[in-house]
Amino acid sequence: EIVMTQSPATLPVSPGERAILSCRASQGISSNLAWHQQKPGQAPRLLIYGASTRATGIPARFSGSGSGTEFTLTISSLQSEDFAIYYCQQYYNWPRTFGLGTKVEIK
């Protein structure tokens, strides 16, 4: 099983600042990585797939990068609606696995 490790667990950020979230895979997964956003009481929402492709309707302030084992999600200028938990997910191997999440909170 591929273990996905996200850091930090919690990221305090002021509105308008940039947030950088990291995700590491325990083995190479090429670009088979997605990022999902989840707000309290809501279902997750796909943000990024293929490590760097934004899903339909996702604002340009969200960007993803990386390949192999190291990945990054960058939110260029945090808006109030961006405070949420972000999960990375690999779809290179079965079982599909998620990281434990990074909570982006208001500083």
Added chain:
Amino acid sequence: EVQLLESGGGLVQPGGSLRLSCAASGFTLSSYAMSWVRQAPGSGLEWVSSVTGSGSSSFYADSVKGRFTISRDSSKNTLFLQMNSLRVEDTAVYYCANHVVTARETYWYFDLWGRGTLVTVSS
């Protein structure tokens, strides 16, 4: 509007059974690969099961293998998850999600998510 809507959750005793449904609207479910993902209270996301677009192959997490069965009814445009021998640790919100399928391949990132249905296993 394109959406997925889960139902069928509820309170069940350990050892009991439950069948979850995921109704698709705005698209044809049989044209997509589909999955179930769950989230225990206060925890992260855990993949449970997937079925290919053709329906010919299904996949299960070790934690549910032999107890859960994924299936779908094209005439009802609905995905199901039959859950037997339920355990306390199966308590979670269960989400269904779809995966884009092209002539070349299936893209196994979770694309569209439903709102989830809560399953509580307790005596």
